[in-house]
Amino acid sequence: MQVSLKTTAKKHKATLNGEIGFAEVAMLHETAQQITRNPKETQIDWSNLTAIHYAGVQVLFALRKSLEEQGYKVQFTEPNPQLYQQLHTFGVWDALIQS
């Protein structure tokens, strides 16, 4: 399972594993919608994610925007070095974590 969601009273924790290709983006989108339907502080743990399609990155951006509009924050864990290098080199990481 590439995307899993744990919800407590205070927050959501979405864990992303392996590779999220274009086919898995729908699952990620569905999870993001679940989060926004019941908005809380959210942590995205993608430390075990090795690759993600840009469509998936867009979902994370959109989730962050939706939650921020409702006054909630999204916290991203450090991605794995390979993914970080890719996101950082092309300016995506910085844009994603800026509040």
Next chain:
Amino acid sequence: MDSLMQLFYDEANEMVEGMEQVLLALESGEPDPETVNALFRYAHSFKGNSAAMGFTHLSKFTHGLESAMEVLRKEQRTLTPELATLLLQAVDMIRTLLERTRTEGDVGDPTCEPLLQQINAVINGETPQPTAVPSASAPATPAEPPDVQSAPQYRITYQPAPTLSAEHDPLQLLSELRDYGQVLECRFREQIPPLEQLKTDACYGSWELLYETAFEPAIVRALLELVAEGAEVRIEPLNAPSSTETVQPTATETVVAAPQPSVATPAPTETPAATAATAAVNTAASKGEAQSIRVSTEKIDALMNLVSEIVIAQSMLSSAQTADTDERTRAAITQMERHVRELHERVMAIRLLPVSYLFNRFPRMVRDTAAKLGKKVNLEVEGEETELDRTLLEALSDPLTHLIRNAIDHGIEPPDERRQNGKPETGTIKLSAYQSEGRIYIEVRDDGRGINTERVRQKAIQLGWITENDHPSEETLYDFLFQPGFSTAQQVSDLSGRGVGMDVVKRNVESLGGSISVQSKRGEGTRFLLRVPLTLAIMDGLGLTVAEEHYIVPLTAVVEAFQYESLQHTALFDQYEMVNVRGEFIPLVRLRQFVGLPETDHDGLIVVLEQEGEQIALLIDGIAGQQQVVLKSLEENFVRVQGFAGATILGDGRVALILDVSDLIRRGRQSAERYAAVA
């Protein structure tokens, strides 16, 4: 299967075959940067296409392979036999995974990772470490630009195509830029809406990069535009040398698919990576002007069947003409005949494929079979451009596979034996194709030990086919090779020697309306010659009559026809007759006798038929004329009947049998042998 999926499989199979051929070419000691690039391109395209179809395992494995090939390309490593074998195994793996997608879906294979690990270890000159399995999805080792120190810089604005897909991942495309240069700065402009408004397949971002590369900017353009139409790429040279500027797009140019002439024709000094990208540019350039389209074979077969029916209808119309038919109608029928003939030729041409389509399968087979048997064999191919009906090509695959395997297994000697016989250690199998007299000839020739005719004779005696006192001619002995159950192989291997092969080869070739013959010289080699018609569908035939029956012979086999006078012929035995044709004796076959009709006392006509230099005189009652005939297989509804290649429907609706010239000639050969013995 939907058309997109079919297209994927068609292209995928071509790419897999392409990869295999390139590897074999490289292994045969022709290191050429363009060949290595071609290998890389196949892997790259295959990866993209697989990803687009959602076949993650396939795409992932090919990505790993592409990474390995990139090192091979970048560092111009020699393709050692060990590495070649591993890469060929990887191609086999791709083939397996591809086949599994048809039946089981995208299931992958547990041996993929270890195989990639082995390949990487060999490429890097390491001993494979089974525990250190690198990820197959690890990115390609970046290509070193030719001269990073003095590399020009560019400002690149990249607006991806508006729709994302499995194949179109802008981040992945940008990452590939790192293989060709250095990203000095990058600005990401996101216009991503909140989740409620997000469309997951829409692209909401763009990038501006400061990029340094020694490669031509066309590479950048090609990479970013390769997988999706509609991307906007703007490349501004910042410090490019003037010599390079001449081939750059202008500063404000929004690059579209149109190629730059200077890029489309690579300079001799072009780097491998640049060549790869150039090919990609050329691919992009061709997007707008389709040179060919893919059409399913079912559609072409349906068209061919329809043409066959038109040929029959046209033949009916022609035969319906009488002396009273007016001139205008005659002219219209003549014109229609011409057009139907041209229509047939053009439709037939669509079905024709170069025999390379078939021959390309054999280098790999020869390599693997020879390695398995500890022999050294070089396969030479000639006449690959010869075209043949697609159905025939498919049907010839098994017979040729068997002949080539036999040649390696029984023909080519082991290296030490060849050396002792004063031959080069490496044996040669020559596979050639050519067209002559309206037929296609395919030859499998080896320079091995040749056929031991005495052993064939002994085997035939053992089987009770001949007695100790019989000493048949070489041709007759060779014919035994094609009889069911005959094999002189002393050891049965999994390759050949079970005696179930050559008869099947012969039957398959004959079922195509073809024939097979063999020539051999002890110690020098063996030559199998397959003759097949150009097409299975329609041929020009000559109508022959005996009694009220019509028979057809292929027009290409007809040499001449003349009035038969019984005084001319010389009868040696009751059943073996020869005809004196201008001083030369030709075996005679009486068609009436052949088809079981009573003889008449009138003389009739002789038609001389020829195939492969052998002639036969066929005694008939009369000639019904020349016509195009549609070949119909008898074997779909009846068993194969010796002497007949099929049937056709005549213009008046009657059925006529088509005579098998090879079989008639074979029968005539017995007469010739008797005649020779007496003479």
